[in-house]
Amino acid sequence: MGPDDAELGSLVERAQGGDEEAFARAYRLVQPGLLGYVRGLVGEDAEDVASDAWLEIARDLGRFRGDGPGFRGWTATIARHRALDHLRRQRRRPRTALLEQDLLDLPGGHDTAAAALETLSTEQTLALVRSLPPDQAEAVLLRVVVGLDGPATARVLGKRPGAVRTAGHRGLRRLAGLLAAAAEPPRRQRDGA
Amino acid sequence: MTQEPDADDDPAARPGTRPGIRADALCADPREALARAAFRAARDAGKHRALRTRRRDDWRPARVRGRAGRRPTRDGER
Numbered sequence: 001m002g003p004d005d006a007e008l009g010s011l012v013e014r015a016q017g018g019d020e021e022a023f024a025r026a027y028r029l030v031q032p033g034l035l036g037y038v039r040g041l042v043g044e045d046a047e048d049v050a051s052d053a054w055l056e057i058a059r060d061l062g063r064f065r066g067d068g069p070g071f072r073g074w075t076a077t078i079a080r081h082r083a084l085d086h087l088r089r090q091r092r093r094p095r096t097a098l099l100e101q102d103l104l105d106l107p108g109g110h111d112t113a114a115a116a117l118e119t120l121s122t123e124q125t126l127a128l129v130r131s132l133p134p135d136q137a138e139a140v141l142l143r144v145v146v147g148l149d150g151p152a153t154a155r156v157l158g159k160r161p162g163a164v165r166t167a168g169h170r171g172l173r174r175l176a177g178l179l180a181a182a183a184e185p186p187r188r189q190r191d192g193a
Numbered sequence: 194m195t196q197e198p199d200a201d202d203d204p205a206a207r208p209g210t211r212p213g214i215r216a217d218a219l220c221a222d223p224r225e226a227l228a229r230a231a232f233r234a235a236r237d238a239g240k241h242r243a244l245r246t247r248r249r250d251d252w253r254p255a256r257v258r259g260r261a262g263r264r265p266t267r268d269g270e271r
Contacts, residue, residue, distance in 0.1 A: 015232070016241060023232045027225055051224045058231035062241030063250040070252030077249065152252075 004029050008068030016061055023061070027054065030072060034079050036145040040126055040137060041083040042090075049086045053079040073152040076142060080156060128178050129171075136171030139164050144172075 008029050014022035034053070039046035056078050064074050129137050142153040153168065154161040235241055251258055
């Protein structure tokens with residue numbers, strides 16, 4: 001459970017009781033990760049798609065049952081459906097599918113990628129994650145950017161937990177390699193510093 | 194399909210309701226303001242109480258869901 005999850009659960013409960021300010025605070029806790037996830041799926045249209053998702057979330061809030069992490073999973077599922085609708089309308093594949101496959105041939109590293117990703121800006125993170133195959137990218141986005149655990153990630157994706165765990169591990173290993181390559185400064189610059 | 198807030202459902206859009214400055218009028222993020230408007234519309238239309246929980250809306254731990262049993266749903270979700 002993340003540091004904000006207990007607070008989020010309480011805010012959602014109050015929002016379900018009609019407290020608009022609690023809803024707004026829940027929005028502010030969830031929106032950054034949700035927007036990052038949607039951006040990984042649809043690219044530059046992410047703000048519009050996430051906004052559509054929030055209209056549905058606001059309308060259906062009374063249906064939801066669960067705690068703070070559950071709310072992240074529920075909202076991610078709604079956002080995913082809106083993103084897939086958007087992509088169907090656009091008749092194109094997710095951006096993650098369009099990137100250079102050569103990047104994937106970089107050597108793998110260790111499972112320190114998740115920790116390393118936390119030190120990057122959202123934009124840097126998303127740029128790296130988009131370079132993964134779609135199933136790995138989505139698993140990593142849900143784990144690292146939205147903050148879901150393995151079972152919740154599997155539920156959002158409608159897949160078996162084992163398959164999602166494998167995709168997530170492979171994605172993070174790829175990212176570790178990408179991060180290691182990106183972090184290695186040119187020798188001349190390092191000497192001059 | 195894009196979900197648009199229904200202006201007819203938004204009590205803030207009706208005359209004579211909720212006078213004074215609303216919190217979202219001061220909100221810097223217009224998308225947050227949209228979400229808040231949708232929240233108010235659903236709440237004031239009673240949707241937050243009327244809509245039933247479907248299986249996909251129940252994110253309680255599996256053991257709790259199991260204890261609660263399978264409630265019948267109206268939405269046709271299997």
